[in-house]
Amino acid sequence: MPLIIRDFRPGDAPAVMAVRRAAVPFLVQTPEALAESVAGAPAAQRLRLLVAEADGVVVGAGQTGLQHDTSEPGQAFANPQVHPDHRRAGAGGALLAEAERYVRGFGVVRMHSWVMDEEPSRSFAEHRGYASSRVAHVLRLDLAHAPLPPAAPPSGTQLRPLGSFRGDPRPLFALECQTVEDEPGDVASDAMDFDDWFADTFVHGGIDQELSTVVVVDGVPAAHSYVETDGRTRLASRGTGTGRAYRGRGLATLAKIDSLGRARAAGITDAFTGNDDSNAPMLAVNRRLGYRRFAGERRYVRDL
Incomplete structure (x- = not known):
């Protein structure tokens, strides 16, 4: 039978996740979270999950x-x-060609893609007209044996699970806007919409509501560490950051220590995180906690 490129169906989730785990060994997600993220994607994103x-x-x-x-x-x-x-x-070329064809219909002028920072992945992108843009480091922590320091919040500071904000997540959105805008990247995430964020991140994003930590200072969310699990023993960071007014106090480290401690108590043994090569502060935080390089990713860009 010939190769077929088609749209994802919910029943494809286990098979797609098997492919993604084999291709990207540090990817952490459950089939259920994958299907939910596709179904709950913001309309403005025009998301398609293509299957080969x-x-x-x-x-x-x-x-x-x-x-x-x-x-x-x-x-x-x-x-x-x-x-x-x-x-x-x-299969890879056919998936990429269909993706380019699809987004051109919306007036897209530039395509961005992450690939493994190794051969033949780099050659695959470059052969198709993509130029290397930036590098990210993927780090792994042996959580089963890592000597985590205690999470000791200073006076006036609370450590709360993400789920405790279900009744009013808007303060978290305000924090998220600051942390995302300041992350290194090729495109600024400076136009976030609350309803889209709530659906895509808070509800359907796969973030573990009990293992993710929010640091609250004098009643205001000041830092966070969001994580996702594979439903078994692996965890991946989905964003760690601090509000601009609270930086320099070690709050991001505090959030991450608390989240990792919750995860270890829940049976998680391996934790992964990714940082842009230029994000020296977060790389330093992760290395102090015992994370070590596991792999690399490279961002490629093509003008359409």
Whole structure:
């Protein structure tokens, strides 16, 4: 049978996650969270999850859509992934071509993609007209044996699970806007919408509401560490940051220590995180906690 590129169906979730885990060994998500994130994606994102199928077997997948939370017009993303056992058979190229065709219909002028910082992934991107933009480090912590320091909040400071904000998440959104805007990147996330953030991050994003920590100072959310798990023993950071008025106090470290402690108590043994090469403060925090380099990713960009 020929290779087929089609849209994701909820029943594909286990097979797609098997492909993604094999292609990106530090990716952490459950099949249920994947299906929920696709179904609950913001309308403005125009998200599509493409599936590559050969002889009835899912061999690859790739998300594509618009970068809807930026003031820069015409920005889109595509991240094709192919199972290592099925590479060099055209699936990756077909996924990327369909993604480019799709976003062009929305007036997109630039496509962004993350690939593994290794051969042949770099050659795959460069052969298709993509230029290297930035590098990110993927770090791993052996949480089962890491000597975590105690999470000792100073006076006037509370450590609360993310889920405790279900009744009123708007203060978290205000914090998120600051931390995301200040992250290094090719496109500024400076146009976030509360309803989109609430649906995509707080409700459908797969973030663990009990293992994620928010640091509250004098009643105001000041820092956070959000995490997602694979439903088994692995965890990945989904964002750690501090509000501008509270930086320099070690609050991001405090949030991360508390979140990791909660995770270890819940049976998590491996923790992954990713940091842009230029994000020296967060790289320093993670290395102090015992994270060590596991892999690398490279951002590629193409003008359409």
